[in-house]
Amino acid sequence: MDECIRVPVCASVRIRVKLHNYSNWECVLSVIIESVVSHSREDLQAKAEDIALKYPRQVDVHTLKKETNASARLQLIRNMAIPIPAKNILREYWQLNEIKIERNIWQQREALLKSTRQQVEELKNLFELWSRSLKIIEGRFGSGVASYFKFLRWLFIVNSITFAIPFAFLILPVMWNPVHPYDSALTRNIRWEREREIDKKRIAIVEKCSVKYINHTWSTLYPTDILQGTGWLEQSALFYGHYENKQLGTNENQLYNLPMAYLTILFTYFLCTLLFIMHRLSLSEEVKGGEGGAYSQIVFVQWNYSQNEVECVNLQHQSIYADIIVRLEEDRDKIRRRALSDRQRTTLLLTRVAVNVAIGILMVGVVALVYFVTHGASQRLTQKKLDSTLVVLMYQYLPSLTITMVNFIVPKIFGNMAPLEQYKADTQLAVILAR
Template sequence: MYGGGVLTYFCFLQWLLLVNTCIFALVFTFVTLPQMLLPTEGDTLANMTAKSYSIYALRALRCSRRYDLNVPDNGSVVQSMADLVQGTGWMEKTVAFYGGYTDKRVFKSTASHSYNLPLAFLLTVLAYLLLSLFLVVRKAHGITEKMILTKHTQLHIGCQVFHLWDYGLIDATNSAIRQKNICRELQVDLAEQRRAAEMKNRTWWQAMKQWAKRLVINLCVVALLACAGYIIYFTTVKTTEITNRSDYASLSTFKTLLVEYMTTITITALQMALPIVFGKLVMWEGFTYAQEVNLTLARIATLKLGSLGMLLFSIFIQIGCTPKDACNVGTGSCPKLRCWETVLGQEFYKLVQVDFIGSVLVVFTIEFPRKHYVTKVNNAISRQLGLQEFDISDNILDLIYLQVLVWLGTFFAPMIPAMTIVKLILLFYLRLISVLYNFTPNTKPYRAADTDFFILVVLMAAYVACAVPIMYVIWRMPPSTGCGPFRSYYSMYDIVNVTIAEWPAWIRIILEFLPSVYFSIPCFIVLV
């Protein structure tokens, strides 16, 4: 009834629910549960997993105590609730955030059997990234086959009338649904043929005007994206400046809440406002509806990924600011990020919250009131507004954006997959009710398979955009020395080197031999 676009949205939402359930199972089983249930080693250098890193272990011990002193864990009920919402205070020391995990081994029933939590943390992150890649590629295989089949089975309009009908249908309801689907398929083909004829018959001057109009609109889009990036950067820096002031602790709980959510609200507001502008601009570019959907998808994806990229860039600049003290915390004019991983986790934690709140507010403050106003009031404004049509590109990009928050944020806030599962379940039923009650079937025809393929391209780009910064953090960025499972190491990847150094000598010899030219060249010759 509502077309392939709405079906694509709900199928994609269900697939994301599967992906996030798998990520949650991995993180909770191998990282969160051992941290919660198993006892840890004492604060002695002999028990550190980084035995060959005694200097870093000693520094981590000293900086951890300093970090604990700077994290308030008591206060009024109002402050405790504010900490729950913001992810600050007592929440920083829980398993919800990176800083709440130990850098030591945790033990089973006997001390002879230990569980290397830092190594498990790193391997679990790599595992959920690889699992996500597998699921994305698997989904891509099905969509690609469907698109190829659709391209190769396009028939003449007259043949489609007879070919597309399923003569096995005997139920009146299913027959009516099939008739509507065939009607939409024919509308898509006719629209594409009409567009091709218009393009073929236009004059040189008309083509030049069209390209000039598109150039101006694209320049406007680039300018809007650049302004959005600058606003996010400015807000992030200004928020850090306010939180580093000496009088910040004296602010009221409400003002503190506003400061903490300043960046999050800015990002969410931009992501809600600019897609509306993009949707209006693309209507002037002279594309078919399918092309409009895909182009809008690309622009909104650039906005959403660019917003998070600018957030990471802003915080990474603050992390690299010098001078720093012995605990790698900024001094002087540099921000005092004692646990920058938790700071990032708090940002993603708040983004997931505000994203869900924004989705709920849109449904109850815009979609339901608009439907009621248009159907109950008969005036020029209601006729101009008209009934709502489901915005395929914006809604699907909202889901991809949420998944980006999971892929990026789980490393810094391991509870984000659990939050996302709850959000997706609620969002499914909320959107279903809203679509059935508030929306009318889309009057602009398009082929869902083309949009499915473009969504896949955006999803793959989003995955790469998430995997690259995580790999950079693991291999290149020095971890915080006062918190988290890697506080005793120079880099997060050092846990792998330390673990391999504890293995038997014959295993280390094999591991050193495998990447050498003595093995790789003969292996390459045999394979060729």
């Protein structure tokens, strides 16, 4: 009796075999499968070559051959801007033709490092702050608005890290360790014995006066102490006067040098901030290519072909729409610039020179204003006629208030004067930030 057998090959190829002898059906079946797979491989190879010829810019055959990781090669195929049936053909072809390359020890290490970096990147994306909210903002308002909130997130992370450095190495040691006199760490020397005796007397007098001063400041609490940093706030960790010229610890062989730690943390703070800024600039550096097919690149590159959720699809629609609108505005601006006559170009150049001169005069005036206000307030505070606490408070905060008002008013003036120069949007933003 004849028997029909269906054999799946590559999830899409099915063969139908008639067997008359059940004793050797396994051998016959293996031969048929091998022949069908070989034929399927040749067919897929021909189709893959046709796809590579049809889409030479989208399909990078050299990169696919060079990639030894099957999952990474599959991801490369997914990212190609080609129709989905063509992607399916390429995927089946490369699944049948797994490239086995003998790698030496350095290539193995490189592959291991690459895999580790990918895992770390996935883990970082998993714990990224406010990622979903930023995606919603980017979908509704475009990448330009989302970049501003991403910048605020970066500032929050930088401030958190820079706060953790002095908190861990300055505030916590002062809170947890007893204070050890700084002069006890000096090496004993006969030449210093007399000087140390004099220093002990001075230290005793200073400690007595300090105790009286602390008792006096803590006996009366005023609301102005919060604004002036006086009274009980003088002994808090918020002010550098709290960190004395002493060493921490009970064992003289293991002391924590507080003054050195203070200076080291100060320089470390600025160094870390500089490194964060340089890293941010390196990530934001953009490599620009040709201008051809800009709108098609926006659509096909930004679109996630594996996305099937309705909400995410709508957000991607809105994001691509916003980017196309921005691109259209830039193209209109380029066309307008090309249509300018020589007279209009000269007028624009003179306008930019006049705006820069006015801004320079304004900045010089701002610096002079801050200097004279600070100098005048310092002179008034040295006079003994100021008995009113509110007047003293006003003069103390007058330089800070002046700087705050300048920082509030001057950027608005710069922002209103920038459109007169008629720069591009990104150039205009960079000029305003630089000023």
